[in-house]
Amino acid sequence: MIKKFILLFWFEKKDKTQEHRTFRKSYARFSKHGYKGMKSRLDKEYDDLKKDIVANSQLERRYSTMKTRLFFTILFITALTYTMFLKTELYESKTALMVRDLSSSSPAASLGLGLLGVGSSSQLQDSMIVQEYLTSLDMFLHLDKEFSLIKHYKSEKLDFLERLSEDATMEESLEFYQKRLVINYDEISAILHISYIHTNPETAKKILEFMIESVSNELNEFNRRKAKKQLKFIEMEYAKNKQKMDKSSALLEKYQNDQLLLDPATEATSSSSIMANLEATLIQKSIEYKTKSSYLNADNYELVTLKDEIKEIKNSLAKIKKNLSGTGKDRLNKILFEYERLKMQLEFDKEIYKNALLQLETIKLDVLKEAKTLSIVSKPNLPDGYTYPNKPKIFITLVIAILLIYGIFSMLIAIIRDHKE
Numbered sequence: 001m002i003k004k005f006i007l008l009f010w011f012e013k014k015d016k017t018q019e020h021r022t023f024r025k026s027y028a029r030f031s032k033h034g035y036k037g038m039k040s041r042l043d044k045e046y047d048d049l050k051k052d053i054v055a056n057s058q059l060e061r062r063y064s065t066m067k068t069r070l071f072f073t074i075l076f077i078t079a080l081t082y083t084m085f086l087k088t089e090l091y092e093s094k095t096a097l098m099v100r101d102l103s104s105s106s107p108a109a110s111l112g113l114g115l116l117g118v119g120s121s122s123q124l125q126d127s128m129i130v131q132e133y134l135t136s137l138d139m140f141l142h143l144d145k146e147f148s149l150i151k152h153y154k155s156e157k158l159d160f161l162e163r164l165s166e167d168a169t170m171e172e173s174l175e176f177y178q179k180r181l182v183i184n185y186d187e188i189s190a191i192l193h194i195s196y197i198h199t200n201p202e203t204a205k206k207i208l209e210f211m212i213e214s215v216s217n218e219l220n221e222f223n224r225r226k227a228k229k230q231l232k233f234i235e236m237e238y239a240k241n242k243q244k245m246d247k248s249s250a251l252l253e254k255y256q257n258d259q260l261l262l263d264p265a266t267e268a269t270s271s272s273s274i275m276a277n278l279e280a281t282l283i284q285k286s287i288e289y290k291t292k293s294s295y296l297n298a299d300n301y302e303l304v305t306l307k308d309e310i311k312e313i314k315n316s317l318a319k320i321k322k323n324l325s326g327t328g329k330d331r332l333n334k335i336l337f338e339y340e341r342l343k344m345q346l347e348f349d350k351e352i353y354k355n356a357l358l359q360l361e362t363i364k365l366d367v368l369k370e371a372k373t374l375s376i377v378s379k380p381n382l383p384d385g386y387t388y389p390n391k392p393k394i395f396i397t398l399v400i401a402i403l404l405i406y407g408i409f410s411m412l413i414a415i416i417r418d419h420k421e
Helices: 002-014 022-051 053-086 107-116 118-134 137-147 149-153 170-180 201-259 264-293 301-325 332-368 391-420
Strands: 091-101 181-186 191-198 372-378
Touching (some): 091 118, 118 181, 118 191, 137 170, 137 201, 149 170, 170 181, 191 201, 201 332, 201 372
Antiparallel strands (some): 091 191, 091 372, 181 191
8 A cells, every 4th residue: 555655656756747646635535435445546546557567667666775775774773773772781890810829939930930831831721720710600600699690681781682581591691691701811921801791880890809709719729629639649658658668677677687687798897807817817827837847746736736726717717608608598698688688678668758758748738828829910990981882883883784785685686677677
């Protein structure tokens, strides 16, 4: 009906010899004959117009162009109205943090490690842990308990396109929260930039402050849990090493008791000294015997005594040599080797025990102290004005987008018409 009114109006306007009476005639017919009477006469005039093929084709094309322009105009006005007047204004509070390792030895050493890329790797790992915790469900539940975020996300404080539905799941709420939380890590400065978007600027600031406090506690608790796991492992190793050291000490003590020797090395030194003295005495007695045998009878008492002494010294030397390096089980060199082996094993187990004890005390300190801390580079700010939506930017984007789409659409329609003709 509207189309017929417009086409007939354009047709009359095109024909300058006719008076523009379409709307007036239709109104008069409607008053006199009612809607049906007006419609039947309008249909008759429209049928007469369709007989003029050229004029009808031009008017149809003009009407199609008008519909397209009207559609894009309404689309632009609708989008612009929503953006400028209906879309929720959001405030963004920002902060910057740096995760510091208090267990580092000195600033100079930390700087040197940072230049080599060693310290930065640890900071990157800690920053990623912080980022993961901030976006986690645990953090979201803490914030929801404190600030009722889920209720806020479903409230009328957000516009109808932004807010969550009443039956939204926990996963959808968490995803909505993660969209409002913006985290960026600067690898050069090792600074973690965090911002949160909310409809209330004071709430946005309070949420960031709550996040910082929670992350600081969680980061240290994470390191304590890690240190406790290490402590449990070191305590087990310490117990094993102490047991091994006690066993080595007991074996050495038993061996000393079995051999009736405190230190075989001292015994060997003493035996060597005795053997040297006996050999010197043997040489002296042998010379004396040869000298006296030249002028005394063989059965002389003095020669017989010397001969017995020489024999006794030789027997003593043989016995000592046998004890030092013979083939028996009780030879001194074998005892000495076994003693040294047990002694070295005990010293080795003592060193391992000392290292385990040192590590144990170090880990105990790590459990008690705060190894990591959050350094606040910039405190959460209170926004003066809304950050989103960026209305000038959206307006320019809408104009460009609508004009571009309209141009493409018009070009496609023109191509289709050319093919039809």
